[in-house]
Amino acid sequence: MASPAPNKAEVLLADASATVLGPLNDKTKKILSKEAAVFLVLLHRTFNKTRKELLQKRVTRQAELDRGVLPDFLPETKHIRENDAWRGAPPAPGLQDRRLEITGPVDRKMVVNALNSEVWTYMADFEDATAPTWDNMINGQLNLHDAIRRQVDFKQGEKWYRLRTDRRLPTLICRARGWHLDEKHFLVDGEPMSGSLFDFGLYFFNNAEELVKRGSGPYFYLPKMESHLEARLWNDVFNLSQDYIGMRRGTIRGTVLIETILAAFEMDEIIYELREHSSGLNCGRWDYIFSVIKRFRQNPSFVLPDRSSVTMTVPFMDSYVKLLIKICHKRGVHAMGGMAAQIPIKNDPAANEVAMSNVRADKLREVRAGHDGTWVAHPALAPIAGEIFNQYMPTPNQMWVLRPEVEVTANDLLNMNVPGKVTEDGVRKNLAIGLGYMEGWLRGIGCVPLNYLMEDAATAEVSRSQVWQWVRHGAVTAEGQKVTKEYTLRLLKEEATKLAKDAPKGNKYATAVKYMSTQVTGEDYAEFITSLLYNEITTTSANQPAAKL
Ligand SMILES: *[C@@H]1O[C@H](CO)[C@@H](O)[C@H](O)[C@H]1NC(C)=O
Numbered sequence: 001m002a003s004p005a006p007n008k009a010e011v012l013l014a015d016a017s018a019t020v021l022g023p024l025n026d027k028t029k030k031i032l033s034k035e036a037a038v039f040l041v042l043l044h045r046t047f048n049k050t051r052k053e054l055l056q057k058r059v060t061r062q063a064e065l066d067r068g069v070l071p072d073f074l075p076e077t078k079h080i081r082e083n084d085a086w087r088g089a090p091p092a093p094g095l096q097d098r099r100l101e102i103t104g105p106v107d108r109k110m111v112v113n114a115l116n117s118e119v120w121t122y123m124a125d126f127e128d129a130t131a132p133t134w135d136n137m138i139n140g141q142l143n144l145h146d147a148i149r150r151q152v153d154f155k156q157g158e159k160w161y162r163l164r165t166d167r168r169l170p171t172l173i174c175r176a177r178g179w180h181l182d183e184k185h186f187l188v189d190g191e192p193m194s195g196s197l198f199d200f201g202l203y204f205f206n207n208a209e210e211l212v213k214r215g216s217g218p219y220f221y222l223p224k225m226e227s228h229l230e231a232r233l234w235n236d237v238f239n240l241s242q243d244y245i246g247m248r249r250g251t252i253r254g255t256v257l258i259e260t261i262l263a264a265f266e267m268d269e270i271i272y273e274l275r276e277h278s279s280g281l282n283c284g285r286w287d288y289i290f291s292v293i294k295r296f297r298q299n300p301s302f303v304l305p306d307r308s309s310v311t312m313t314v315p316f317m318d319s320y321v322k323l324l325i326k327i328c329h330k331r332g333v334h335a336m337g338g339m340a341a342q343i344p345i346k347n348d349p350a351a352n353e354v355a356m357s358n359v360r361a362d363k364l365r366e367v368r369a370g371h372d373g374t375w376v377a378h379p380a381l382a383p384i385a386g387e388i389f390n391q392y393m394p395t396p397n398q399m400w401v402l403r404p405e406v407e408v409t410a411n412d413l414l415n416m417n418v419p420g421k422v423t424e425d426g427v428r429k430n431l432a433i434g435l436g437y438m439e440g441w442l443r444g445i446g447c448v449p450l451n452y453l454m455e456d457a458a459t460a461e462v463s464r465s466q467v468w469q470w471v472r473h474g475a476v477t478a479e480g481q482k483v484t485k486e487y488t489l490r491l492l493k494e495e496a497t498k499l500a501k502d503a504p505k506g507n508k509y510a511t512a513v514k515y516m517s518t519q520v521t522g523e524d525y526a527e528f529i530t531s532l533l534y535n536e537i538t539t540t541s542a543n544q545p546a547a548k549l
């Protein structure tokens with residue numbers, strides 16, 4: 001185990017169990033008190049081993065899929081799926097009606113704007129909409145801490161950002177990083193802490209009691225899980241954490257993003273594991289497509305056409321949505337819909353009208369399918385999505401919509417009959433969007449507006465994975481061009497040149513190209529782009545004087 005060089009680390013606890021590789025200023029100390037650090041150390045020491053084992057299971061599972069084994073519903077948990085008696089928890093305070101959730105990063109301006117939007121809940125995102133620089137993570141915690149206590153108002157230039165006082169604020173839900181990510185700036189016993197446990201632990205330790213006092217609670221979104229065993233780990237974390245501060249078990253709630261193809265086979269089991277802590281499931285549509293490509297990338301039957309053809313109504317997406325709603329409602333928990341990534345197109349009313357009518361159509365599909373709520377990425381979208389849900393869902397949720405007619409088999413979840421073609425335009429768009437997103441992320445921005453869509457990491461993942469898959473399986477474009485390594489690298493260079501030409505000085509396109517070019521040749525394939533790029537945004541090698549608290 002590599003210990004940090006002493007002149008770079010700040011020793012947070014006297015026994016040196018917790019060390020910080022990053023500036024430890026007053027702001028940081030407010031969030032990372034010694035008491036909080038003791039709790040983080042406990043979490044990591046208790047759960048890191050299981051986390052590592054579960055991540056290793058993902059690797060084993062991938063090897064199986066690479067050999068052509070297809071997933072199915074688990075025989076060993078059949079009794080859980082077929083037992084009609086058990087239910088998830090009834091909705092917690094502030095989570096009864098969540099028809100409209102805004103999602104976004106945790107910078108101070110976004111926190112104020114999100115909480116002032118016409119929404120019911122706000123998913124404050126430490127994951128795919130945030131590039132995990134140390135500053136972003138600490139400031140994000142600080143911003144939520146202050147927002148919960150209504151002390152978040154600030155002035156930028158001449159403009160004040162103030163929380164509304166004329167109504168109850170939307171309920172906060174914190175999305176922690178996924179199990180695969182580390183927090184390299186916070187070391188426990190000399191090694192990087194789990195990013196999930198760091199985000200969860202700080203938010204919980206600093207805010208849980210305050211949230212309950214204010215009539216809400218410590219609520220979380222749990223991303224990117226691949227199995228019910230990973231949900232069991234979260235549940236164990238919740239039990240220990242509540243016991244630690246003397247809080248009633250079942251106060252914490254977790255909504256699980258079903259955004260991997262393997263988790264779609266274990267939705268009942270995931271709710272079951274979290275039972276008294278469950279607040280439902282959500283359709284993470286972009287990551288879901290990414291996961292399908294990633295997990296079956298060696299299998300020629302899973303080659304998809306251009307991203308624009310992979311809509312919510314193609315067979316594998318439609319089946320997953322229906323099954324998710326049916327299972328959630330059978331178990332009495334929320335079935336949340338997906339993201340409207342659109343942002344208003346201010347200078348082009350006609351284009352704006354097309355974009356907004358797409359949003360309406362998508363939300364209409366969701367509310368009719370039985371979803372209890374939906375997501376928007378931009379405050380301006382809230383009235384549009386809200387109008388549809390208000391009209392078609394007069395009750396706080398529609399858990400009574402049981403969809404008994406829905407029968408979804410393993411074959412349905414894996415039905416890749418997706419009409420459409422691979423086109424040169426599709427290849428170029430994937431390359432440009434992947435590059436554009438990575439470039440922003442490398443500058444510490446995890447939520448990047450591109451072509452009037454608010455893109456997060458999932459977009460870049462879909463983009464590079466599609467190109468990888470097309471090269472790997474020798475797809476031929478509608479124009480008759482075989483997608484080869486040479487072809488994608490040439491197009492990558494062309495797209496990068498176009499983007500860099502208009503980009504301000506100090507842009508990160510060169511670095512983005514360096515990484516992207518390793519991911520689009522059908523050879524190397526990183527499990528996650530965010531892990532691949534992480535070292536570029538860490539400051540752990542910066543020379544900081546040691547300080548013992
Ligand atoms: C975390 O897990 C790794 C891999 O199992 C192990 O080497 C390490 O000692 C663990 N660290 C802690 C603090 O438990």
Ligand SMILES: *[C@@H]1O[C@H](CO)[C@@H](O)[C@H](O)[C@H]1NC(C)=O
Pocket residue numbers: 235236239249250276
């Ligand atoms: C977690 O707490 C709940 C509620 O007390 C309990 O039913 C469950 O068995 C606990 N899980 C574990 C693993 O202890």
